Amino acid sequence: MSSPRFAAALLAGKFCAKLCAAFFPKRGSNLPGEIALKLDPLFLRHITGVDTAKTIFITGTNGKSTANNMVVHAFRSAGRSVASNLEGANMKPGAAAALLKNTTAGGRFKKEYLILEVDERSLALIAKDLPPGQLCVANIQKDQVQRNGDPDYIYEKIKAVVRSAKNLTLFVNNDEPRSKSLGGQAAKGGRVVSFGVSANARASQIETDYGVTMPCPVCRDALVFTHFNIAGVGAFRCPSCGFRSDETPDYRIDKADFENGTFTALGETCRLAYPAAFFLYNYALCAAVCAENGMAAAELKSAFGTFANIGGRMEAFSCRGKTVRYMRIKQENPETLQSALDTMAEDKTEKVLVVGPAVVDDIVPHYSNTFYTFDCNFEPFAASGVERCICFGSTIGWDMANRLRYAGIPDEKIEIVGTDDDEKILAAIAACRSGNVYLITWIKKYEKLKGYAG
Amino acid sequence: MNILWLWPDILNLHGDRGNVMALVRVCGLYGIEAKVTRVNRLADDFDFEGTDIALLGPGELAAMPGVARALSAKRAALDAYAESGGVLFATGTTGAALAAVTRRADGSAITGTGLLGMECVERTAVLGDDLVFRVNADAANAPDTPPICGIQIQMMDVFLEAGQAPFGEIAYGFGNKGAGDEGAARGGVIFTNALGPVLVKNPWLALDLIRRALTRKTPAAGTMDALRFDPDLFALELASAKAVRAFNETKEKPKRRKAGK
Numbered sequence: 001m002s003s004p005r006f007a008a009a010l011l012a013g014k015f016c017a018k019l020c021a022a023f024f025p026k027r028g029s030n031l032p033g034e035i036a037l038k039l040d041p042l043f044l045r046h047i048t049g050v051d052t053a054k055t056i057f058i059t060g061t062n063g064k065s066t067a068n069n070m071v072v073h074a075f076r077s078a079g080r081s082v083a084s085n086l087e088g089a090n091m092k093p094g095a096a097a098a099l100l101k102n103t104t105a106g107g108r109f110k111k112e113y114l115i116l117e118v119d120e121r122s123l124a125l126i127a128k129d130l131p132p133g134q135l136c137v138a139n140i141q142k143d144q145v146q147r148n149g150d151p152d153y154i155y156e157k158i159k160a161v162v163r164s165a166k167n168l169t170l171f172v173n174n175d176e177p178r179s180k181s182l183g184g185q186a187a188k189g190g191r192v193v194s195f196g197v198s199a200n201a202r203a204s205q206i207e208t209d210y211g212v213t214m215p216c217p218v219c220r221d222a223l224v225f226t227h228f229n230i231a232g233v234g235a236f237r238c239p240s241c242g243f244r245s246d247e248t249p250d251y252r253i254d255k256a257d258f259e260n261g262t263f264t265a266l267g268e269t270c271r272l273a274y275p276a277a278f279f280l281y282n283y284a285l286c287a288a289v290c291a292e293n294g295m296a297a298a299e300l301k302s303a304f305g306t307f308a309n310i311g312g313r314m315e316a317f318s319c320r321g322k323t324v325r326y327m328r329i330k331q332e333n334p335e336t337l338q339s340a341l342d343t344m345a346e347d348k349t350e351k352v353l354v355v356g357p358a359v360v361d362d363i364v365p366h367y368s369n370t371f372y373t374f375d376c377n378f379e380p381f382a383a384s385g386v387e388r389c390i391c392f393g394s395t396i397g398w399d400m401a402n403r404l405r406y407a408g409i410p411d412e413k414i415e416i417v418g419t420d421d422d423e424k425i426l427a428a429i430a431a432c433r434s435g436n437v438y439l440i441t442w443i444k445k446y447e448k449l450k451g452y453a454g
Numbered sequence: 455m456n457i458l459w460l461w462p463d464i465l466n467l468h469g470d471r472g473n474v475m476a477l478v479r480v481c482g483l484y485g486i487e488a489k490v491t492r493v494n495r496l497a498d499d500f501d502f503e504g505t506d507i508a509l510l511g512p513g514e515l516a517a518m519p520g521v522a523r524a525l526s527a528k529r530a531a532l533d534a535y536a537e538s539g540g541v542l543f544a545t546g547t548t549g550a551a552l553a554a555v556t557r558r559a560d561g562s563a564i565t566g567t568g569l570l571g572m573e574c575v576e577r578t579a580v581l582g583d584d585l586v587f588r589v590n591a592d593a594a595n596a597p598d599t600p601p602i603c604g605i606q607i608q609m610m611d612v613f614l615e616a617g618q619a620p621f622g623e624i625a626y627g628f629g630n631k632g633a634g635d636e637g638a639a640r641g642g643v644i645f646t647n648a649l650g651p652v653l654v655k656n657p658w659l660a661l662d663l664i665r666r667a668l669t670r671k672t673p674a675a676g677t678m679d680a681l682r683f684d685p686d687l688f689a690l691e692l693a694s695a696k697a698v699r700a701f702n703e704t705k706e707k708p709k710r711r712k713a714g715k
Contacts, residue, residue: 142467146582149609150467150547152514153580209490210471213463220517222463222494240495334469359701365583365708368698369605371649374469395701398694402654405690406475418697 002046002107009040010107013100029087033096044092044129047099049109053133053167056289057118057126059158060138060179061151062335063282064090066309067138068117070286074303078295081112090119095126113293120154121147127161134292135162136171136285140178141232142375143333146360146367151178155217159185169193171288173281174249176233181217181243194249195288197280200256202342203227203234211377218243230278231338231376251288253280266297270304278339317450320430324354324437324453326446331360334375337440344438345380351436353381354429355400356392356420358442370399378407387434392417392425392441420445422452455481455488455667458508461521463494465548468607470511472651473545473660477507480653480660483687484680486668496524502535506667512546512649515558515576515609521551522566529567536569539670541642541663545652547609549638549645550574556610570638570645571618574610581608584702585627585648587636589662590620599658599683601625603695604648612647614638621646626702642666655695657688 002010013036020028036043058068065088072084083102085094095116102111118126120140140155148154155178162170162182167189173179174196183192206213206225213223214232221240228234237244256263258275265287272279283304290300315326327340344351359368382404389409391400397418404414417428426449429437439446459474474490481488493500502508513521525532536542542552550556553572556564585606589599602622612630614620620630621637621644629636629647637646644663646652653660665681685692 145468145580145607147580149580149607150514152516153609210475212466212471214466215464215514215517220464220514220520221496222461240497359705360582364706366705367582367584367605368701369582371469371472371605371651374472374475374651374654395697396694398690398697399655402690402694406472406479406654416693418693 005040006043006046006107009036009043010100010103012036012039013096017097017100029085029089029097030093031097032100033089033093036096036100037093042129043096044099044126047103047107047109050114050130051112052131054113055130055132056113056115056134056136057123057132058116058136058138058285059118059120059123060136061120061141061143061154062330062333063138063278064117066279067136067282067285068115069309070282070307071289072115073307074286074290074295074300075113075115075293077303077306078299082115083109083111083113084115085117088117090117091122092126095130120158124157124161127165131165133167134169134171134289135165136289137173137179137182138281138285139173139176139233141176141335142372143330144362145332145369146363158182163187165190169292171195171285173233173285174245175229175235177214177223177236177243178217180245184218193251193288193292194246195251195284196245196249197229197253197256197284199227199235200229200277200280201258202277203229216241216243229280231335233281251284251291253284253287256280265304266291266300268297268301270301273307274309276339276343315446317453319426319437319453322429322432322435322437324429324439327438327440328443329440331357331362331442332369332372334372337373338376340440341376341378341381345384347436348385349436350385350387350434351438352388352390352429352432352434353386354390354392354425354437354439356397356425356441356445357400358393358445359395368396368399370396370403373400373403378404382407382409386413388413388415388432390415390417390425390428392419392428394418394420422449425449426453455486455664456504456506457488457490458500458502458505459490459492460500460508460510461493461496461524462511464496464517464521465511465513467512467514468546468649470545470649470651473509473511473543473653476651476653476657476660477664480657480664484661484664486664496520500528502528502531502540505535505540506671507541507543507663508535510542510544510548510551512548515547515550515556515564518547518550518556518564518566521548522564525551525567532567532569536641536643539642539666541667542569542644543663544645546607546647546649549612549647550610552643552645553612554615569643570640571615572638572645573613573615575613576610577608581628582606583627583708584698585629585636586625586699586702587622587627587629587648588625589622589659590639599662600692600695602648602652602656602659603698604646604650604652604655606647607649608647612638642670655691657691658683
């Protein structure tokens with residue numbers, strides 16, 4: 001028998017979900033959950049019929065939205081019944097909203113699987129009321145320093161969940177040291193499953209002079225990487241304590257062929273829809289989760305063949321005869337910036353980079369942080385054929401110009417547009433010779449520029 | 455100029471490798487040859503004797519016990535280096551390795567080298583903001599240079615012991631504990647909360663460190679004349695600092711309480 005408080009929360013949440021669906025679709029991923037939790041703070045705990053063994057959380061710094069979308073797509077393609085938060089609301093209200101839409105009027109969960117993308121800071125809060133039977137940690141990397149400080153801050157939060165969870169199947173990234181080391185923290189009765197990616201044509205070695213790796217998450221001495229598949233992720237070992245990536249993780253993506261768009265997983269040759277190295281880890285995580293949940297290799301291959309990412313990262317607009325390709329990055333997140341730089345460096349034709357990361361304005365105080373750009377390696381981009389770099393922004397345009405200068409771009413190829421004025425930015429783009437333009441800025445600025453150009 | 459870059463893979467946060475790049479660049483601008491020596495692992499041997507500037511970047515607090523132990527293993531050489539005016543420049547959380555003690559939020563404590571009279575206390579919530587300060591006149595080697603602009607990611611508050619001088623005086627931001635003083639300095643041993651990387655954003659501070667190192671290395675008169683701050687060399691950084699200061703003057707200010715132990 002449910003409590004009156006839960007019944008009221010359920011009713012109000014469902015009503016709100018219907019209202020949102022009709023009038024405010026963008027609010028529907030979160031607001032119904034907020035209302036339900038306000039009326040019953042233990043709302044998640046009071047939902048019945050959720051099978052813990054079939055509750056899968058996907059967390060980590062980078063790639064969790066895409067991995068979640070991919071896993072849900074694969075499960076649904078194989079005929080499994082799944083509830084999820086595909087809209088990306090990954091904190092507690094988002095989890096509550098996802099459940100609200102998939103429960104009966106009596107508060108019973110209607111689906112077989114619950115697969116949620118979970119914000120790494122919210123993981124403990126959600127797991128306390130809705131314990132997962134399976135937890136995937138894609139990676140733990142530098143991100144949003146104003147909230148997270150450093151990766152160890154987040155690592156400790158996830159570690160506490162891993163240590164306390166009973167009978168947990170923990171999926172760890174074999175090639176990302178912090179995720180991998182969580183395997184050593186699993187509580188009794190738990191199981192650890194590793195996934196990874198073999199070295200491929202885009203794997204890189206560490207830079208010699210100024211390249212840095214990271215501290216070993218076990219002993220805190222310096223880690224050595226033999227190669228990187230993407231920034232901070234690859235084959236590693238700690239010469240001090242012996243902690244290392246396994247040569248053969250439980251599940252591995254092999255033979256990535258970026259030219260022909262294929263890779264192998266579970267012995268099947270699959271379609272690589274997005275020819276970017278970071279995407280391979282989404283496939284690897286997905287393959288591990290699907291296989292461990294009894295999905296056949298042929299089913300997985302079929303699902304990979306039809307997967308389309310929600311809100312793909314490559315977007316473009318036309319500006320006065322030039323194609324401006326938008327490279328979306330996360331604020332204060334060096335790995336996503338590095339992926340953008342690597343993508344541009346692969347393009348050896350003459351290009352223009354337009355870069356204007358705004359001040360960080362998530363929370364007060366807003367601030368002018370650009371230091372994460374020095375975590376990135378700009379040199380391959382700088383050597384890939386650059387006509388011009390346009391650095392814009394009234395506060396940090398000059399800092400970006402300085403970073404490019406440190407990367408070896410000559411001063412005469414760097415133009416500072418010290419303003420946020422769309423017309424002036426687009427005029428600077430128009431004045432360039434090359435029609436091959438890349439844009440790095442925040443999504444709102446991209447949309448404004450796109451609207452102004454159109 | 456011999457630059458000793460200590461444990462860059464361990465103290466790898468916040469893009470602070472840029473500080474090494476900045477020192478090399480500023481040396482180049484003034485015609486000084488710079489040689490960078492990396493010390494990668496905690497057990498690797500290194501030598502303070504031939505060092506002119508030693509750099510410690512910011513690292514995770516969990517790494518600080520190992521860093522402090524590795525420094526303490528060189529205690530006699532470290533003390534001799536510090537007493538002779540050798541430059542040891544530490545940023546962010548790595549101040550914990552130079553402090554006497556750092557108290558962690560879980561109740562544990564990290565014993566530092568005590569090179570600076572500081573006690574640090576881990577914060578339960580991160581604080582990130584811009585930071586603008588002036589280097590104290592008695593700590594500055596080039597008092598005519600502009601204020602220092604940086605970024606602060608505060609994981610620990612810093613309390614100076616009696617007699618320990620701060621490195622600077624805050625113009626905007628949080629500094630050590632929310633009011634007044636920023637960082638700490640004793641001779642050439644300097645700790646600052648400023649990230650950015652601070653020497654990239656403020657090459658005049660890099661120049662100041664180089665002057666200190668050269669004064670110790672070549673005390674002959676006239677050395678310093680050639681190392682005068684030249685605004686034309688740093689026009690880009692000066693324009694950046696001006697824009698950031700303007701931004702700080704107009705932005706919404708956070709409500710802050712002064713930190714307490």
